[in-house]
Amino acid sequence: MDERLERLNRLPLREDLRGLHPYGAPQLDVPIQLNVNENTHGVPQDVQDAIVEAVRGAAAGLNRYPDREFTELRASLADYLGHGLTVEQLWAANGSNEVLQQVLQAFGGPGRSALGFPPTYSMYPLLASGTGTAYLKGIRAEDYGLSAESAAQQVRELAPSIVFLCSPNNPTGTALGLDVVEAVYEAGEASQTIVIVDEAYAEFAHLGTESALALLPGRPRLIVTRTMSKAFALAGARLGYLAAAPEIVDALRLVRLPYHLSAVTQATALAALHHRASLMAEVEEIKHQRDRIVKELDRMGLRPAASDSNFVFFTGLRDAQRIWRGLLEAGVIVRDVGIPGSLRVTAGTESETTAFLTRLEELLSQEG
Ligand code: PMP
Numbered sequence: 001m002d003e004r005l006e007r008l009n010r011l012p013l014r015e016d017l018r019g020l021h022p023y024g025a026p027q028l029d030v031p032i033q034l035n036v037n038e039n040t041h042g043v044p045q046d047v048q049d050a051i052v053e054a055v056r057g058a059a060a061g062l063n064r065y066p067d068r069e070f071t072e073l074r075a076s077l078a079d080y081l082g083h084g085l086t087v088e089q090l091w092a093a094n095g096s097n098e099v100l101q102q103v104l105q106a107f108g109g110p111g112r113s114a115l116g117f118p119p120t121y122s123m124y125p126l127l128a129s130g131t132g133t134a135y136l137k138g139i140r141a142e143d144y145g146l147s148a149e150s151a152a153q154q155v156r157e158l159a160p161s162i163v164f165l166c167s168p169n170n171p172t173g174t175a176l177g178l179d180v181v182e183a184v185y186e187a188g189e190a191s192q193t194i195v196i197v198d199e200a201y202a203e204f205a206h207l208g209t210e211s212a213l214a215l216l217p218g219r220p221r222l223i224v225t226r227t228m229s230k231a232f233a234l235a236g237a238r239l240g241y242l243a244a245a246p247e248i249v250d251a252l253r254l255v256r257l258p259y260h261l262s263a264v265t266q267a268t269a270l271a272a273l274h275h276r277a278s279l280m281a282e283v284e285e286i287k288h289q290r291d292r293i294v295k296e297l298d299r300m301g302l303r304p305a306a307s308d309s310n311f312v313f314f315t316g317l318r319d320a321q322r323i324w325r326g327l328l329e330a331g332v333i334v335r336d337v338g339i340p341g342s343l344r345v346t347a348g349t350e351s352e353t354t355a356f357l358t359r360l361e362e363l364l365s366q367e368g
Pocket of ligand 1: 036037094095096097098121166169170198202222226227228229235238240
């Protein structure tokens, strides 16, 4: 055991945190970064300019605490989402990770449980353990699909306090039908389960893939989370949000830290929302590269999953680790999500995507 680990183990750490590993996607200085599903197209110039101006405006007032209710931002988010949503139904925090954490703080905790369906977003079990919530691993079909019947049955059996439905799912990229969300919500009636639909990648969905926002009316236990980290190219700004019944928002006010959203964050997010046209144009280009990756991987004899996100999960590799290393040697980092024979790649710019596909094909041909 290394010395630091020994010293950590000597601390009076909570028993349930012993032996855990922190969230660990490598942050390597590699020219082509396609490993954490960021927006690879950068922040458009008009959005950069608007952010700089908005932050300059906010700077003069930084001696005061920010608007604790971030009302203007919530109104702008409600306007962006549509679906007749009102300010009272919107909430935000520093990334959707913090939004999810607040939901767990309010509705999870000791003696309570959260159900996820692996392979899914790797932060769910960490957020659960951080809040003393038991994490239950649900089961998917062999092709990683999740049917309404199966999901509902598991919710009835396990009666969790919270269920995570990730749609489009990370790492597989595939969206869930709204029938799954409806069935899970109904199945959670007896246990009063809070249903979270994590739509971090919703803007990249194909036409016809519906958002669970449409299901909010009449469903007070349903929460839809979103983020500005992906489509809005603002991973560095940290702004995630949710839409739900106003009483859910009231519950989160009980656990949030006062003034948790800085004035700089609020100004940044508002500026980006006002200039969303150029950001949404980039989303279309990313979807184009995503579809190109699916088509090309298919041509190479691999098995890419159908993707409604800005990344592609693919299987059919003989030695995924060799391919991962080979790509890294060529300056391309993708994600090894720990599923044998599989990797996950974020859609890059046109040239980044070309570099990935070219190098991958070379590596595959070496297998003979
Ligand atoms: N949900 C999913 C499914 C994600 O993949 C991510 C980020 N990778 C998040 C939530 C959190 O994103 P953020 O905290 O940047 O909003």
